Amino acid sequence: MLLFRSEEHVNRWCSERGLPRRPLISLPQLWYLAVAWYENRLTAESRRPAADEMRGVFAGVGLEGPFWDPAADQW
């Protein structure tokens, strides 16, 4: 994923590469994901979230649907 100055910059980036526009998220949403993924990474118990845990994390910040489902086969 990439950081952009604005939605206009995202649209241009996608258009120039012939790529579909995918979901945009905000800085507070990304911070929420960063904390969920990594706040315990330096502990003995740390691990990558399992698929159902990922769905819960994404739903907790309003990201739902097949694009955010790690087990989806279409999006």
Add this chain to the structure above:
Amino acid sequence: MGLWRKRRCGGPAMDLETRVKLNIYTTIAETTRPPTSAEVARALGESRAEVEGAFRSLARKRLLVLDDANARIRMAPPFSGVATGFQVTLDGRTYFANCVWDALGVAAALHRDADIKTTCGDCGEPMRLRVRDAAPVPQACVIHFAVPAALWWEDVVYT
């Protein structure tokens, strides 16, 4: 007595994989760079072959990404083992992250305020993000996910 001994000894003995994982992450936190398998083996008093086995097991669990040829650590998310376009400075140290999510993840993992230097994915203009008191400082920007979650690890470097 049992509890005292447990505390004194730091709790139940940890398995090798956990010790390797902690050594990798504490080394990165302290030096900004991932250790080699030889360095981890020396630090833990284990054989290099056993440590590389733990590296591979951690990679299967998606806690590491290794360069295939030499088992060097390419990623220990959120940290990058190579220079990237996402620099995170905190406490006078500069770390490289794998993406903007991981750049914020460095601040989250180390529980510190951080300054992030990167560029706009489209125009290449410099952008800076700041984390203060466990939250990002508000700034006009958006994050675009080009790859669906189910495919993130098919080519994690691209993702």
